Amino acid sequence: MSDTVLSVRDLSVAFETRRGTLTAIDGVSFDIAKGEILGVVGESGAGKSVTGAAVIGLIDPPGRIAGGTITLRGERIDDLPPERMRRVRGRRIGMIFQDPLTSLDPLYRVGDQIVETIRTHTDLSQKAARARAIALLAEVGIPAPERRIDGYPHEFSGGMRQRVVIALALAAEPELIIADEPTTALDVSVQAQIITLLKRLCRDHGTAVMLVTHDMGVIAEAADRVAVMYSGRIAEIGPVADVVREPRHPYAAGLMGAIPTLTQSPGRLAQIPGSMPRLTAIPAGCAFHPRCPKVFSRCRVERPEPIPVGPSRVACHLFDAQENAA
């Protein structure tokens, strides 16, 4: 797909702490095309959410973008002044957070929050904005939206609230939606509905989606392509079918060990012994090498760069080595 919406190149994010600078994201690159859903997976602390936050420009101090570029439809947005970046947020990039229970301001009616978002980014009148809000609620599948629009967040169930959040993210017809663990906090039965909804909306509106999750099941169900992150780097990125069925990177392979289906209860993700290193103690060379079953000497000293392997790109010396060996 050539119609690239988002393009991230060599993105690094650093946090200044009293123990020195911690690099949370280190040289991450990927693209998302129009209407495409890119899944981003990894364990907690792998840098998935930080990547999302970096794209939408919401990294709070002491964090900052330390390097690389983010371009939206060819326009660089990582160095925009705050006020211009604000206009990008909501208008061109929408965001969905993990916990619908806490994402909505409890003191305002949901309708008011949607209208507020619409009117911030468009010239619609109060009345028109309200009509659009009702339409949005209907679109995300809220029954009786004319009535529910005047409800408070606490009057909605978790799934319904996530639908409201999605409606809010869609309010100004953004080109890109960053969905940060949109289903994690929901019941399993509701998860599937939300994913289906997300997919449908994305298809209907042609919106690009960055779907951050640690749940391979969700990825398999929803994503077109997937990026596997480990310790702030992309280990493997490629079409979902390839990565899931034929993971190349040993870490990705470990992740795919057990993919729960949406109808089953989610099993444990990491079947790999050991745990991801802390940001303060990322080993030299390949960050995964202490846990890697196929580790060899080069992994301990040299950091692998992503190299094309089939339709995917994989950051692993193994494939270099294979070529060498062959």
Next chain:
Amino acid sequence: MESRLSRRPLKALALGLLLGLSAAAVPVQAANVFRFAFQGDIKSLDPYSLKESFTIGMHGAVYESLVTRDKNLKFAPQLAESWETPEPTRWRFHLRKDVTFHDGSPFTADDVIFSAARVRAPGSNFQTNVPGDAEFVKVDDHTVDMLLKKPNPIAIYQFSTWYIMSKAWAEKNGAVAPSPASATSPSYAALHENGTGPFVVTEHQPGVKTVFKKFSGYWGKVESNLDEAVFTTIGNDATRVAALLSGEVDWVDPVPLQDQQRVNASGTATVMAGPELRTIFLGMDQGRDELKDSTVKGKNPFKDARVREAFYLAIDEDTIAKRVMRGQATPSALLIAPTLYDRSGEFKRPASDAKRAKQLLTEAGYPDGFGLTMDCPNDRYVNDEPICQAVVSMLARIGVKVNLAAQPKAKYFAKVLAPSYDTSFYLVGWTPSSQDSHNILFEIAGCRKGDKSGRGGWNLGNYCNPKIDEIADRVESETDPKKRDAEIKEGFDTIQADWGYIPLHQQALAWGVSKKVTLVQRPDNMLMLYWVSKEP
């Protein structure tokens, strides 16, 4: 040209504004209001409720007595035009005929007879103001006789603070008795007044403010040019001084000693100082067989005259007067102020001598001293608690360890006064209300018998020498001033020889007075509103 035109309306506007402002600034013939503040409050308007100088003075603006005292404390007629003693036991008072109460009713002999009964009724704080054995008889509407059982030259000495109330008014409002009939009903006379004086009370909020206004139907001529006087209580010393200095009030009492210089330097107010009639003294419990709250068990050291002398000599009154009182006190050898007793000059205060005091204690069997508790008020007299503290440290130097219990006057008096007389060693100030030495010999130095006469009523330590009671009785009926003074001297000599009391000093009055105000300061520390004038 154009600019001149445009400026004109502005000018006119400014002028108009100015005119308007100045018109608003000129008050419409403002009433001449005197604002004044005292550290305590006027609790009750009932003139028989509380024998306290300031309150009595305030009542004196509203109520009047048969016989009053003038600016020099000499007797002067008030409701009685004149009086005579046709025989030693009969006093005849000729009443003024042109007097009406504030409610418009006329003043007659019946009111005097009623007031004589009420002032001596239970609950009155002024029972001793009128001789207990006196019988009042109406001769006609404007003549009253007072019949005594025995001659009494000082029978009317306390009449100036015995205010006359209206019989009809009291009866109508259930205020016949000084204390209300039932303990659960409020007292009418405490909140309302009906006197004959030059001022009426138009507003009375106990503890907050009391408003006096000129009484249009007053019988006499009033020196004061005030239309209104507003009284407020300001208990806090600093606040009170600040109010005077900022001109919010025209008169305050007292000005704390340490602030007097500042008030005088302010340019807006001055301190009116003068000797007060009140004498500050220390008393010792000589009645109990075992001293209360003391380390001495089974006996009372104060029963030994040497111990009392040791206490007397240990206390350096000169230093107290100079330092604690900052010179605003006159050390006194007597329990009465010099102006009230002609032969005061013959008495000398023994000089302080800590060595001798220590020696006396050793002789009395307390070589290491002993411990006891001292009671002291902390909001009654000028620097009362600092005086007590100074006494404590002076006694510490001869080995006497004093535990000082300083309390607000309400609690203090509740403890040390009748009926419990719960004190071993205390500080009190006393002004003889008759302004006569007999009162000292009778109430302060008389043996406390607990009878109705009131003898020894303020003898909190029960110092008792029967000789003084005999002298007091002779003084009471003695009519020859010379002989009387000699008798009194014998009495005071006896007290001193017994080391019965430790007189300290007469404190100086310290009124803070605005320079706009002229008024009269009498040594009895009463502010009389009818002598107050203020530059309008």
Next chain:
Amino acid sequence: MSASAGEAALPPPAAAPRSRLARFRDSDLWASFKRSKLAIGALAVTALLFTLAIAAPLISPQNPYDPAQLDLINSNLPPLWQAEGQAPFLWGTDDQGRDVLSAVFYGLRLSLIVGILGVLVSGALGIALGLVAGYVGGWLDTLIMRVADVQLTFPAILIALIVDGVAKAAFGGALDTNATIGLIVVSIGLSFWVQYARTVRSSVMVEKGKDYVQAARLIGLSSPVIMLRHVLPNVTGPVFVIATINLALAIITEATLSFLGTGLPETMPSLGTLIRTGNRFLFSGEWWIVAFPGLALAGLVLAINLLGDWLRDALNPKLQ
């Protein structure tokens, strides 16, 4: 995972056993302490004032509580650096010839004693009631928490005044100094327990639901004891913060009581009493009588408040 990933990913405590001190030095508390100059300053001032208070009898030129050492001749002397100042009265003397410097040292001591005792009483009361309320629950919990609500109505001053008034009415007459201290301590204890109780109670509520308590119950262990062992470490932080801030409040309360005339007597002055008596001389130019005790009190309370403030921020994980 949120954008604050950097902070959440701090290194785990090293596995090897280390000394308590070493662990403390490595802790966030210590790190944040080193960073905060204000906290260091506050601790230094507090430590200095505590030391002065403890060492008062050793370093004071005079024992201001011993009346035999006071001499009226030396009254109202200005500080040493002024023209009429006299040795050894560095900060001048009050109207009784009391050395202001010594009086401040001893006053600090007394103010701290009253404050600390008050905090101990309120802490003990609050923790006990909080434990009971949280553990027993039911109507007892409701009762205790309702009483706590009522309690909040009445500031320490009001309680102390009422306790004082009632005590004086009941016992009649003046109380001696020790009884007065006791009265103030009780008043402070009675008015500051609520916060401890609420903190402990909520912690107990959380622990009560946890598995180990249920498990302990099942195997017949005395669960209150086990809970105590788990609850107390959890609440040490908050309780310590409350105690620090309450100590400052208690000292102010005592001073205010003294101002209203129900505090410590002038013969045995605390800082509050010194300010009350010195207040009389504010207009007269004898500023040193009130200024030094006032500064000492303000400094003490400020330093303790700063410490408490910093402790609260440092111990609050949400604020890191």
Next chain:
Amino acid sequence: MLAFILRRALQSVAVLAVVGLIAFSMFRFAGDPVNQIVGADTPVAERAEVRRSLGLDDPTLVQFARYAGNVLRGNFGISYQFRQPVASLLAERMPATLELAFCATVFALSVGILMGVYCALRRETWLAKLFQAVSLVGVSLPTFLIGILLIFLFSVTLGWLPSYGRGDTVRLGWWTTGFLTGSGLKALILPAITLGLFQMTLIMRLVRAEMLEVLRTDYIRFARARGLTTRAVHFGHALKNTLVPVITIAGLQLGSVIAFSIITETVFQWPGMGLLFVQAVQNVDIPIMAAYLLLVAAIFVTINLVVDVLYTVVDPRLRLSVGKAA
């Protein structure tokens, strides 16, 4: 909601009953009331008569019932010092205290919230640090010292404002007000500041802490992700959510403002209930002390109830827990 309010009301009544019991015990057992009423020289027979007229011979329970009945009818007994019904004494003083407390609260709330918001939004500016420092000094200086310093500065040295009392008041029915005269308004300034200062610093610190916490919540992040203006995020969402717990605390504080006015009223000789109470304590006037206790409790309970109701109005979720009392 009605049930909730009803329950709170019932609890309030219970609280008042408890305080009533305490007040009654003070009244009855703290010293012999007879001693306080009659003179010291009153004979035994008369004392017995007074005792009977007060009903002190009845069983304690009967006495309490009678006391409670009297209190409900507004009869708090007769003041020992003033020989007046306590109820009318208190009624006379109440306007002074309430007007002072009102002004102090308005001052504390307006300035406290402003400063708190500023400190939360501009944490690192020198002005915010100055506010923080001032607030600490504010709580570290005893109220009476602040009052005296203010008098010293503004009344004595500068001569701008009066040092004591209420100035001229206007009588409106039984209420006296200082709001309608120049001198009355001027007289309010110093005492209101003195009384409000402590609450102001408290509210400032509370608002600051609460707002910092709110700014970290998901819905604020989400609001920013929606591209709302900083203004809308800070004042539309963050401030409103901050104020919910602040209302509770401020409401509770109003009760203690009234009680704390004891000190301010003493310093400024403000003719309110607090001054009356201090005088009552000094003079062991138990009926006034007991009535004051009851009154403060009643005011507190009423405020609490109002706050609860207000809470349900402001916060649609109707959170039952009374916030996190700081």
